[in-house]
Amino acid sequence: MTEVARTLVVRTRAELRSALADAPRPIGLVPTMGWLHDGHRALMQRARTENETTVVSIFVNPRQFTVADDYTRYPRNEARDLAIAGAEGVDIVWSPPVEEVYPPGFDTTVSVGALARPLEGAARPGHFDGVATVVAILFDLVGADRAYFGQKDAQQVMVIRQMARDLAIGTEVVACPTIREADGLALSSRNVHLSAEDREAATVLHRSLIAARDAHAAGERSGAVLRAAMHEVLATEPRAEVEYVSVADGRTLTELDEVDGPALASLAVRFGSTRLIDNEPLD
Numbered sequence: 507m508t509e510v511a512r513t514l515v516v517r518t519r520a521e522l523r524s525a526l527a528d529a530p531r532p533i534g535l536v537p538t539m540g541w542l543h544d545g546h547r548a549l550m551q552r553a554r555t556e557n558e559t560t561v562v563s564i565f566v567n568p569r570q571f572t573v574a575d576d577y578t579r580y581p582r583n584e585a586r587d588l589a590i591a592g593a594e595g596v597d598i599v600w601s602p603p604v605e606e607v608y609p610p611g612f613d614t615t616v617s618v619g620a621l622a623r624p625l626e627g628a629a630r631p632g633h634f635d636g637v638a639t640v641v642a643i644l645f646d647l648v649g650a651d652r653a654y655f656g657q658k659d660a661q662q663v664m665v666i667r668q669m670a671r672d673l674a675i676g677t678e679v680v681a682c683p684t685i686r687e688a689d690g691l692a693l694s695s696r697n698v699h700l701s702a703e704d705r706e707a708a709t710v711l712h713r714s715l716i717a718a719r720d721a722h723a724a725g726e727r728s729g730a731v732l733r734a735a736m737h738e739v740l741a742t743e744p745r746a747e748v749e750y751v752s753v754a755d756g757r758t759l760t761e762l763d764e765v766d767g768p769a770l771a772s773l774a775v776r777f778g779s780t781r782l783i784d785n786e787p788l789d
């Protein structure tokens with residue numbers, strides 16, 4: 507155990523348990539994969555406002571990567587992360603090695619059904635099994651009253667809500683707004699891999715979503731027309747390799763012919779080997 511400012515840094519399950527033994531409730535949890543940025547900071551701030559104890563986990567979860575190379579390449583800088591968590595007044599950081607999360611012999615997968623299949627689930631088979639499995643472990647180990655997630659990963663929040671409800675886990679799942687750069691690019695740990703040209707080109711994701719949002723606000727209800735509006739903006743950026751563009755039901759994530767209720771516009775785009783996602787609710 508180490509202390510950074512007044513933040514307790516723990517690595518094993520046993521250390522986490524003892525750090526939490528007399529922690530005042532409610533406990534708010536912010537699960538992260540590190541390389542913390544202002545999006546993560548906003549989650550920590552919200553957790554601090556609403557809870558007596560704030561716990562941040564930093565764990566690059568191998569089970570949610572579908573390409574081994576992506577796992578190896580994921581940016582890591584624990585010292586910097588601990589300084590940020592300390593500055594945000596986080597009480598406990600759990601930064602475990604892989605075997606503390608998945609002890610030898612670990613052989614269980616939490617698999618969410620229909621919500622986990624389209625979009626990111628289709629593009630990255632097995633991804634949400636890895637997410638649901640690690641989050642179920644985190645919820646249980648921390649005994650969190652609330653857990654904070656970014657709307658940036660909208661499908662992830664929905665999958666985790668479903669998982670918590672189905673498994674009767676008492677942790678309340680709180681979704682927080684996407685934090686963006688001044689030019690609209692959603693903050694992401696993966697942005698660090700973008701070249702200067704790709705970084706500039708990457709604003710096309712948000713511009714494309716805004717096109718859908720504006721068309722929807724102006725009364726457009728055809729899913730095909732809204733998707734076409736997004737494609738049209740993306741096509742102006744030759745560096746962008748579009749993986750998917752979606753206008754889906756906001757509750758089920760099935761693609762819509764007609765938008766007649768809450769919907770979600772979302773997309774995944776590659777710039778070289780860096781894959782970015784973003785979304786915008788259409789309410």
Ligand code: AMP
Nearest residue numbers: 538539540545655656658659684685693
């Ligand atoms: P990650 O470390 O990328 O796994 O993200 C940890 C949490 O931070 C997840 O709940 C993400 O949805 C959330 N998050 C990541 N980027 C942002 C952002 N730009 N705005 C708000 N939340 C974010």
